[in-house]
Amino acid sequence: MTDSRGASLPDSRGRTGLDRTGRELDRNPDVVVRDVEVTSDGWHVLRRTTFDVRGSDGRWSTQQRETYDRGNGATILLYDPERRTVLLTRQFRFPAYVNDHPDGMLVEAAAGLLDEDDPETAIRREAGEELGVEVGALTHVFDAYMSPGSVTERLHFFAAAYSPVDRTGVGGGVADEGEDIEILELPFTEALSMIADGRIVDGKTIMLLQWAALQGVVAGRSPLP
Known part of the structure; x- marks a missing residue:
């Protein structure tokens, strides 16, 4: 767990553990989540996720994506x-x-x-x-x-x-x-x-x-x- 606001430290809304979202995903065997970082301290949650993904050619690559989570x-x-x-x-x-x-x-x-x-x-x-x-x-x-x-x-x-x-x-x-x-x-x-x-x-x-x-x-x- 990273030592940042919204992770181990409370964010502006008092939330912690926001970096846990997505870590346990295993529904797709071609995607393995490696790390999740909380990158903002706003009302909603911006995360940067590092994951390995297997392409259609069978090769694995490491990618990063930012996701904005404002709820459904x-x-x-x-x-x-x-x-x-x-x-x-x-x-x-x-x-x-x-x-x-x-x-x-x-x-x-x-x-x-x-x-x-x-x-x-x-x-x-x-x-x-x-x-x-x-x-x-x-x-x-x-x-x-x-x-x-x-x-x-x-x-x-x-x-x-x-x-x-x-x-x-x-x-x-x-x-x-x-x-x-x-x-x-x-x-x-x-x-x-x-x-x-x-x-x-x-x-x-x-x-x-x-x-x-x-x-x-x-x-x-x-x-x-």
Whole structure:
């Protein structure tokens, strides 16, 4: 174990042993983990892992990869099949702003980290906090690794129908967490056009909208269980 913050020394959140993650992995006989280092002292965990990997030619090589561990998350597309609308959010995202987005204000499906909850509980919480919607029956769409080259997060995708009576809260996010979220209720056809013209550039949102288009759920052609 390395003598660093988050390993043998507490990090800024009082955590230790963060360098143990991944050391015991043995599901792939062609990968042997040799060392794990904690390389940041932030809210989430950045690790540098050294491992041996056997290539398709049978030769072993030693590689290093950095992984950013922010926990797993969930996202949801809320749609009204009667009025053919979807509920989305708009909020400032600095990482997008610093990487050439015009103003950093991204249109997205509601989402959040699981924070020790199961995915269904977490997404119901997030829909309430961000959109003010009390979600009824949920459909699990799929799970996906959104940036598997460096980020460990697995995102759980959901969809659910809503109607105006389900909008029981004010939404807007949790102010104490610095959230300032605008709620957008859009015609589904407009949301799809926003993908084409670049007004929607968030990956998870594009995936959910395209899934809905393929399934025909917003138009009521393919009722979900």
